[in-house]
Structure formats: structure tokens, C-alpha cells
Amino acid sequence: xxxxxxxxxxxxxxxxxxxxxxxxxxxxxxxxxxxxxxxxxxxxxxxxxxxxxxxxxxxxxxxxxxxxxxxxxxxxxxxxxxxxxxxxxxxxxxxxxxxxxxxxxxxxxxxxxxxxxxxxxxxxxxxxxxxxxxxxxxxxxxxxxxxxxxxxxxxxxxxxxxxxxxxxxxxxxxxxxxxxxxxxxxxxxxxxxxxxxxxxxxxxxxxxxxxxxxxxxxxxxxxxxxxxxxxxxxxxxxxxxxxxxxxxxxxxxxxxxxxxxxxxxxxxxxxxxxxxxxxxxxxxxxxxxxxxxxxxxxxxxxxxxxxxxxxxxxxxxxxxxxxxxxxxxxxxxxxxxxxxxxxxxxxxxxxxxxxxxxxxxxxxxxxxxxxxxxxxxxxxxxxxxxxxxxxxxxxxxxxxxxxxxxxxxxxxxxxxxxxxxxxxxxxxxxxxxxxxxxxxxxxxxxxxxxxxxxxxxxxxxxxxxxxxxxxxxxxxxxxxxxxxxxxxxxxxxxxxxxxxxxxxxxxxxxxxxxxxxxxxxxxxxxxxxxxxxxxxxxxxxxxxxxxxxxxxxxxxxxxxxxxxxxxxxxxxxxxxxxxxxxxxxxxxxxxxxxxxxxxxxxxxxxxxxxxxxxxxxxxxxxxxxxxxxxxxxxxxxxxxxxxxxxxxxxxxxxxxxxxxxxxxxxxxxxxxxxxxxxxxxxxxxxxxxxxxxxxxxxxxxxxxxxxxxxxxxxxxxxxxxxxxxxxxxxxxxxxxxxxxxxxxxxxxxxxxxxxxxxxxxxxxxxxxxxxxxxxxxxxxxxxxxxxxxxxxxxxxxxxxx
Ligand code: BGC
Numbered sequence: 001x002x003x004x005x006x007x008x009x010x011x012x013x014x015x016x017x018x019x020x021x022x023x024x025x026x027x028x029x030x031x032x033x034x035x036x037x038x039x040x041x042x043x044x045x046x047x048x049x050x051x052x053x054x055x056x057x058x059x060x061x062x063x064x065x066x067x068x069x070x071x072x073x074x075x076x077x078x079x080x081x082x083x084x085x086x087x088x089x090x091x092x093x094x095x096x097x098x099x100x101x102x103x104x105x106x107x108x109x110x111x112x113x114x115x116x117x118x119x120x121x122x123x124x125x126x127x128x129x130x131x132x133x134x135x136x137x138x139x140x141x142x143x144x145x146x147x148x149x150x151x152x153x154x155x156x157x158x159x160x161x162x163x164x165x166x167x168x169x170x171x172x173x174x175x176x177x178x179x180x181x182x183x184x185x186x187x188x189x190x191x192x193x194x195x196x197x198x199x200x201x202x203x204x205x206x207x208x209x210x211x212x213x214x215x216x217x218x219x220x221x222x223x224x225x226x227x228x229x230x231x232x233x234x235x236x237x238x239x240x241x242x243x244x245x246x247x248x249x250x251x252x253x254x255x256x257x258x259x260x261x262x263x264x265x266x267x268x269x270x271x272x273x274x275x276x277x278x279x280x281x282x283x284x285x286x287x288x289x290x291x292x293x294x295x296x297x298x299x300x301x302x303x304x305x306x307x308x309x310x311x312x313x314x315x316x317x318x319x320x321x322x323x324x325x326x327x328x329x330x331x332x333x334x335x336x337x338x339x340x341x342x343x344x345x346x347x348x349x350x351x352x353x354x355x356x357x358x359x360x361x362x363x364x365x366x367x368x369x370x371x372x373x374x375x376x377x378x379x380x381x382x383x384x385x386x387x388x389x390x391x392x393x394x395x396x397x398x399x400x401x402x403x404x405x406x407x408x409x410x411x412x413x414x415x416x417x418x419x420x421x422x423x424x425x426x427x428x429x430x431x432x433x434x435x436x437x438x439x440x441x442x443x444x445x446x447x448x449x450x451x452x453x454x455x456x457x458x459x460x461x462x463x464x465x466x467x468x469x470x471x472x473x474x475x476x477x478x479x480x481x482x483x484x485x486x487x488x489x490x491x492x493x494x495x496x497x498x499x500x501x502x503x504x505x506x507x508x509x510x511x512x513x514x515x516x517x518x519x520x521x522x523x524x525x526x527x528x529x530x531x532x533x534x535x536x537x538x539x540x541x542x543x544x545x546x547x548x549x550x551x552x553x554x555x556x557x558x559x560x561x562x563x564x565x566x567x568x569x570x571x572x573x574x575x576x577x578x579x580x581x582x583x584x585x586x587x588x589x590x591x592x593x594x595x596x597x598x599x600x601x602x603x604x605x606x607x608x609x610x611x612x613x614x615x616x617x618x619x620x621x622x623x624x625x626x627x628x629x630x631x632x633x634x635x636x637x638x639x640x641x642x643x644x645x646x647x648x649x650x651x652x653x654x655x656x657x658x659x660x661x662x663x664x665x666x667x668x669x670x671x672x673x674x675x676x677x678x679x680x681x682x683x684x685x686x687x688x689x690x691x692x693x694x695x696x697x698x699x700x701x702x703x704x705x706x707x708x709x710x711x712x713x714x715x716x717x718x719x720x721x722x723x724x725x726x727x728x729x730x731x732x733x734x735x736x737x738x739x740x741x742x743x744x745x746x747x748x749x750x751x752x753x754x755x756x757x758x759x760x761x762x763x764x765x766x767x768x769x770x771x772x773x774x775x776x777x778x779x780x781x782x783x784x785x786x787x788x789x790x791x792x793x794x795x796x797x798x799x800x801x
Contacts, residue, residue: 003318006105006697011098011116013044017706018699020046022323023105023112024349024709025132028052028333029139030075030259031348034105034112037081037130037144038091040164046171046706049075050348051209051261052331053341055355055410056202058179063428067418069175070409072344072355073182073202076165076235078211078257079132081146085124086155096120107322108299109292110136110330117151125151136298137290139335140264140277144255145284154246160231161215161255162238163188163198171351172707174421183209185235187271193227195278196237199271205410208262210270213255214278215239220249254284265338298329300751301371304721307747313690320693321721324714328367331711337374342382342408346708353708356407356415357382359442359496360712362629363668366723367715369453369730370752376450377459383443384463386412387470394474401473404443406436424600425607432501432509435494437478440471441520445629448527451534452730455755461539465531469547472528475521476553476560487565493517495576497622499602499612499665503579511577513567516625523630523638525561529554566644573650573657574623586615586661599665599701618662620669627651627676631729631736652680659684667695667704671716675724678742686742693717722750726763729783730754736783737770739763739801755780757793771796 008019016036023034030051039045050072057070082090089095093116100117116128127149134142148157165188168180186199186208197212217224228239245251258277260270267273302325308314331347342357343364361379368375383404389412390402397403405414416434421427447464450456479488492510494501495517502509532540532554543549567575575581591598598604602612602619612619621628626635632648639646655676664670670692678685691700695713699705722728725748727738735754741763748763757777762769770782774794782789784799791797 003315004106004108004322006107006319006323008103009101011093011101013094016044017046019103020048021349021706021709022697023103024327024330024347025110025112025134025142026330026333026348027134027136027139028329028331028335029339030134030142031330032079032132032134032142033349034103035079036093036114037079037132037146038083039093040077040080041167041170044094047077047079047167048171048350049077049079049259050355051075051259052336052339052348053263053410054202054207054209054261055205056182056207057204058182060178062177062419065419067178069178069354069417070356070413070415071169071182071351072348072409073207074167074169074171074351075183075209075259076163076198076200076211077167078142078163078213078259079144080160080162080164080238081144081253081255082160082162083148084158085120085122085153087158088120088122090160091118091120093118099125105323107319107326108295109288110134110295110326111288111291124153124155126153127151131284131288133288133291134330135287135291136294136333137287138277140258140260140273141287142257142259143284143287144257146253146255147250148245148253149250150245150247152247154244157243157245157251159215159217159241159243159251159253160238161213161241161253162231162236163196163211163213165198165200165235166233169351174423175351177421183235188232188235188237190230190237190239191275193225193239195275196230196239197271197275198235198237200235208270210260210274212258212271212274212278213239215241216254216256216283217241217243218252219243219245256282256287263340298334301753302329303750304718305747305749306721306745309744309746313744317690317693320697321718323697324718325367327709328364328711328715328718332364332368332375332379334372334375337378339378340382340385342379343711344708345711347711350706350708352704353407354409354415356409358407359436359439360668361446362442363671363712363719364715365446365449366719369450370722370728370754373450373454373456373753376446377454377456380447380450380459380467381463384467387467389413391470394477399474400477401475402440402467402470403437403474404440404471406434406439422603422606424603427606429606430509432494433498435492435501435510436496436498437490437493438496438514438517438520440474441517441524444468444471444524444527445520449730453754455733457534457536460531461535465535465540465543466547468524468528468531469543469549472525472557473547473549473553475524476557479521479560479564482565485565487563488560489513489565490518490521495622496620496625497576497618499617499619500577500580502613504583504611504614511579513565513575514577514622515566515574516576516622518564518566519626519638522561522564522642525557526638526641529557529561562641562643564642566639566642568644573654574626576618576622576658580616583616584614586617597702598663601663601665616661618658619665620662621658621672621676623654624658624672624676627655627679628672631731634731651676652682655680655682667692667701667710667713668716670695671713671720675716675720678720678724678740679727681740686744689717689720689742692720721748722752726750726761728752734781734783734788737761737768738785739768741765757791759791766801768799768801769796770798
């Protein structure tokens with residue numbers, strides 16, 4: 001065990017699905033779950049291969065309704081490598097006596113190692129060593145290298161190297177009643193004794209997916225070229241090699257896999273490209289060397305280092321933070337710069353939420369903004385390409401501007417499900433989560449943050465401003481004026497807390513005046529108005545003309561941004577929504593006693609024929625999101641512009657109030673709570689940070705990580721170290737730093753990029769040192785305390801805290 005590896009000793013069937021998710025390898029273009037190469041989908045194993053942006057739609061009849069779901073498709077399994085001795089059964093872990101088993105994810109190198117020693121029922125001792133990678137250097141390639149040692153036997157061994165296209169999307173038990181067959185087979189062919197290929201297509205989106213395999217074998221150091229038997233079935237092709245094996249010389253098998261789809265750039269035909277890619281003479285070591293070099297480069301930009309009083313805490317924290325960075329980079333590596341993709345909430349690691357893209361990007365982008373903003377830029381363009389669909393959605397719903405979907409997939413249609421299954425009760429329940437209109441604020445916020453870090457006016461001119469303006473227009477049209485309040489209101493929405501989707505007993509979905517939504521709407525309107533000053537005047541005029549945006553409309557936005565209604569309880573607490581304080585108090589103690597784990601109170605209560613809508617219970621941070629996204633200074637300015645009092649001391653009171661009412665039913669929740677507690681200097685921040693850190697690696701939700709990692713929580717924990725503990729804010733053309741290291745943390749070092757400068761930060765509880773790389777960028781403004789300093793390239797500054 002080290003800070004740079006994730007190690008598993010022993011084979012534990014009940015843990016296998018979790019390990020598969022956590023040992024996923026990917027390169028932003030595609031990913032392989034960390035499944036055993038000899039396994040197929042069953043109760044223990046779930047091999048899965050997912051290609052970024054490869055979606056397909058299927059219809060299913062559920063409780064008398066036809067529903068259509070779009071899913072990230074599990075594509076043919078190219079990892080398959082099986083063996084059997086003397087015509088016996090193909091070896092399965094379940095059938096042999098496992099003597100040693102070790103799996104190691106090399107976080108630094110993006111390589112998965114596995115070693116296995118077993119005794120079969122015939123008393124034969126066999127040792128297997130495997131290594132695999134999904135190339136960061138050549139995004140269409142992956143390779144698996146296997147060495148088989150016959151320890152005490154000499155016999156015929158048969159190796160089966162296959163491409164299995166008979167796969168389903170069956171990785172999530174809750175979706176078992178939905179159609180799962182996304183692929184139809186197109187063709188398979190054997191190319192030469194080494195190589196074969198398989199092409200399939202998705203059934204509705206008609207994406208062609210071609211894979212080619214090249215299998216090479218060595219006995220000892222000698223390359224051998226046995227003629228294979230060819231096995232072909234619909235959607236399946238394999239080469240089977242018969243060899244003699246003895247203890248003298250081990251057998252090595254390298255399986256190179258190439259993967260192309262009809263969505264790729266610079267291709268003629270998918271099958272042709274896949275065949276061409278495996279015909280190039282490159283072996284495992286060459287591919288690994290280039291792959292490792294590129295990972296090294298990424299770590300130079302993305303690593304974080306800490307020194308903690310307790311060496312065990314230090315080691316675990318570094319290990320898990322690095323694991324998180326690895327998985328984020330595997331989901332959205334620099335290769336996404338050339339793709340049309342967003343960040344699937346659950347990575348390319350499993351099938352939960354069907355590979356959809358949510359507001360979770362809000363938690364992911366800050367990491368990339370400060371390390372490799374080109375990645376954020378590419379991911380924001382995914383949203384811009386779907387602006388037309390968002391406009392159409394707004395119009396259909398009777399609004400103006402652009403209304404982005406809560407869940408997004410291929411073409412930007414709303415992909416939220418209409419019904420979802422409560423696995424606790426077995427009931428299919430109407431799903432109103434599409435009413436989380438706050439996704440639009442998240443997109444505008446992401447554009448704004450990217451701009452603040454990079455000052456990329458060109459991006460704003462071409463894409464970002466148009467999104468902000470159209471989203472602002474949507475908010476202005478959604479807000480209605482209440483004469484008696486003399487304020488604008490937003491009705492019938494859901495906030496981030498998904499446990500409240502209606503008022504108790506109401507047939508009408510949604511709640512009114514969700515504080516988070518209303519504040520964000522006002523904030524977006526302000527940013528939209530600011531475009532007048534930021535964009536070159538000619539470009540702003542062009543946009544106004546193209547969007548038919550007249551000065552009266554801008555004046556209306558100004559008005560809405562000043563007069564948006566924010567609900568408060570009588571005692572000055574910001575109300576999560578109108579009437580939250582009127583809801584019943586919840587029996588936390590009683591439910592904890594009865595159920596133990598009450599994170600999914602929605603399911604527990606529905607199974608009791610009750611609903612969280614009746615209670616003051618929140619799934620996750622909602623009001624507290626405001627303190628997560630904005631500094632006290634920013635919120636103070638926003639509230640005072642809205643004409644509401646905002647005293648600094650209300651922050652801890654709001655935190656205390658909502659902390660007591662939240663059950664952390666989403667992994668995002670602990671990130672936000674740890675953040676706001678840390679910034680408000682309140683105890684509890686570090687334990688919550690540690691819990692957030694363990695979300696996936698320990699599968700704290702008890703079964704969700706096997707279905708895919710939680711990108712938001714993973715990025716959020718890294719960002720806690722990156723921006724929260726350092727107090728980094730990028731606002732008003734200034735890089736603000738206000739470090740506040742949690743107790744026990746003695747040092748924090750990281751590299752960030754800000755407006756083309758490469759900065760190294762070194763922080764202790766009493767000092768901050770910042771040095772700028774000598775060669776790049778222009779002088780930047782640094783805000784420390786209330787002072788603004790200038791930092792030139794090559795300069796080093798030190799500040800006492
Ligand atoms: C959370 C959402 C989140 C989604 C996808 C849900 O459980 O409540 O806030 O966007 O998961 O991660």
C-alpha cells in the first residue's frame with residue numbers, strides 16, 4: 001500500500017463489483033471496468049466498456065406506460081481472455097482454490113495489475129500475472145498482457161481471446177425491468193492468425209462500433225505463432241490457440257484491442273480504422289512507456305501534496321485524492337478537447353444514471369479550471385452545441401430563452417426518467433426531478449468561473465455569453481411578479497434537495513421560491529448584464545441583434561435581478577422554499593434506531609406509504625449551496641442589492657439549522673457541508689471531509705459505487721483541498737487567497753494555472769508562498785486579506801498569515 005496505489009489482497013466475490021468500478025481504466029475516449037478478463041457478467045462480475053458520448057435509446061412498457069430511456073451503451077467486451085487445460089472447463093475463479101490473489105491499481109501510471117495463484121481440482125498449481133492499460137497516448141488502443149506459469153504440470157493449454165458483442169446494459173439492478181439490448185451485430189471477420197474484428201451498431205442511434213484484436217504469444221522469450229481455431233457466433237468472435245505448457249517456460253499473451261466508432265473524427269470507416277490500428281507493430285512495453293510518460297505529465301499539473309500531523313491520515317488522504325484525480329482524468333482526459341461530451345455524473349465506470357450529465361459539472365469544473373482549463377472549455381462546448389434544444393425546451397414549456405435539461409445525453413433532450421423504481425418498496429414512482437431548473441444556473445456559473453480563471457474573452461464571445469444571455473432570459477421569463485410582495489417569484493421548481501418535489505398533499509409538482517434557485521437566478525441576470533462591459537461592444541451588439549435582445553429587456557432583467565424574492569423564516573434563517581418551516585419536524589432518532597442507515601429517506605418513507613415532502617428533511621445541501629458557491633463578501637453584496645439584510649453571523653446559524661436536517665442522501669452533500677463548515681471555521685469540517693473522501697473508495701452508500709463512481713464528490717474532495725483550504729477565489733480579475741488549513745494539516749503544496757501563469761503554492765498554517773513560472777503569462781493581481789498585490793512571471797512572494 002502506498003500513496004500511489006490502490007491494493008486489494010484476496011478475492012472477495014461480494015467486493016468484486018466495487019473493485020471493478022474503482023479499478024476502471026480509461027482515457028476520456030473510452031473506459032474498461034476493472035473486471036477479471038476471464039469473467040462474464042454474472043452475480044459477481046460485470047465487465048463493462050463505455051465510450052464517451054455513445055448513447056442509445058430504448059423503449060419499455062412499465063406499469064401501462066411506454067417510457068423511453070437513453071443510456072450510455074455497454075459496448076462489446078474486448079478484454080475477454082480465458083484459458084483451460086487439457087480440454088477441461090474454462091477456468092473460473094469460483095471453481096478453483098485461490099491460493100494468492102492480488103490486484104493493484106497503479107494510480108501514477110494508470111495501469112492495473114493482477115496476480116493470481118490457484119490450485120485446480122486436478123491439483124495443478126498455476127500462476128497468472130496480468131497487466132492492462134487503456135492508452136492515454138493512443139486513445140483508440142488498450143492492451144492486456146498475461147503471463148501463465150504452470151508450476152507443477154505439463155499439459156495442453158487452450159487460450160481463448162475473444163470479442164464479445166452479446167453484452168447488455170445490465171449493470172444496475174434497479175433497471176432490470178427496462179430493455180437492455182442496445183446493440184445489433186453487423187459483422188465479424190478473422191484477419192490473419194493473430195487478428196480478428198467485430199463490428200456492431202446501436203439499435204436506435206445507429207452508431208457503428210468496430211473493434212479489432214491482435215493476440216500475440218510467447219513461450220519463454222520465443223514468439224510462437226500457432227494457428228488458431230476460429231469460433232464465431234452472432235455478435236461474437238474468438239481465436240483459440242492450443243499450446244503445450246510446462247514449468248520450464250511461461251506463456252505470455254499480449255492482447256491489443258483497437259476501438260473506433262462512427263462518431264470519430266478523421267476516419268474513413270470504423271472497421272478499417274480498427275484493423276489498421278492493430279496491424280501496427282507495437283508491443284505492451286512500447287505502449288506502456290508512452291502511456292506512463294503522458295500520465296507523468298498530467299500528474300505534474302494535477303497532483304496535490306499535503307503534510308499532516310498524523311502520517312496515516314496523510315497517507316490515506318493523499319492516496320484517495322490521487323485516486324480521485326486519476327478517475328476524473330480517465331473520464332475527461334485531454335482527449336475530450338476533441339470530443340462532443342460532458343461529464344457523466346458516474347464517470348465511464350458503470351451504468352448508474354445511464355451515463356447522463358447533470359449539474360455535477362459544477363463540482364468538477366473548478367478542478368480543471370485551475371489545472372487544464374482547455375478541458376473545461378471543451379466540456380462547456382457540449383452545452384453550447386445543445387443550446388438550440390434548450391431553446392426549444394423553453395418554448396415548449398411556455399418560457400423564453402434556453403432551458404437546459406436536468407439530465408442530458410446525446411442531443412440535449414431532457415433525459416430525466418418519468419418513473420423511477422423504489423427498490424425498497426418495488427413501486428414505480430413519478431419522477432419530477434426535471435423540475436430542477438437550477439441546472440441552468442449551474443451552466444451559467446460554470447461559464448463564468450471558466451472565464452474568471454482564464455479571461456478567455458474569445459470563448460465568451462463565441463459561445464459563453466450566448467449561453468448566459470439565453471439562460472438569463474429563461475430566468476426572467478420564469479419569474480412572475482407578485483404585487484402584494486412587490487417582488488418576483490419562481491414557482492413550481494425543485495431545489496437541489498430532491499426529497500421535496502411537491503407540497504404535502506398537493507397534486508401539483510414542485511415547490512415555490514426555492515431560495516437557492518431564486519438567488520442563482522438573480523446572480524445569472526447580473527452576469528448577463530455584465531456581458532455589456534466585458535464583450536467587445538461590436539460583439540455584444542451582434543449578439544443582441546441575433547438574439548433580438550432590446551434595451552427594454554435588459555432593463556427588465558435589471559429589475560428582476562434587484563427584486564427577486566428570497567424567503568426567510570421568522571428568525572432570519574433563509575427558508576429552503578416557501579413553507580419549509582411549516583413542515584413537520586422529523587423523528588431523526590427514531591428512524592436512525594429503526595433503520596440504521598437513513599441516507600435514502602425518500603425510499604424508506606415511500607415504502608412506509610409516507611413521503612419526505614411532509615418533513616423538514618433534506619437529501620443534500622440546498623440553502624447551504626449558496627455558501628459553497630459564493631464567499632460571504634459576494635453573498636453580502638448580492639443580498640444587499642436585493643434589499644435583504646445579510647449579517648455575517650447568519651452564516652453559522654444557517655449552517656447549524658440545515659446540518660441538523662440533512663441526511664446526506666447524495667455524495668455531493670458531504671462535500672458541500674465540509675466546505676461550508678471549513679470556511680466558517682466550525683468543528684466537523686475535517687470529519688466530513690474524511691467521510692466525503694471515503695464516499696467511493698469505501699462505498700459509503702452501500703452499493704452505489706459498483707454502478708459507477710461519483711465524479712462530483714471525487715472532484716469536490718480535491719477541490720476542497722485546492723480551493724477551500726487555500727481560500728482561492730477568482731473574482732473581479734483578482735486571484736484571491738485566504739488559506740485556512742484545518743487542524744492537523746501542516747503543509748499544502750499544489751500547482752495551479754491562472755490566466756496563463758503557472759503558479760506554485762506552498763501553504764503552512766502561518767505562511768503562504770507563491771511563485772510564478774518565469775516563462776509564461778502576464779502580471780496578475782493577487783488578493784491577500786484586503787490587499788491587492790501584483791505578481792509578475794518568475795516572481796516569488798511570501799506572506800505571513
Ligand atoms: C443527486 C443530484 C445529482 C445526481 C447525479 C443525485 O442523487 O441528488 O444532485 O446531480 O445524483 O449525481
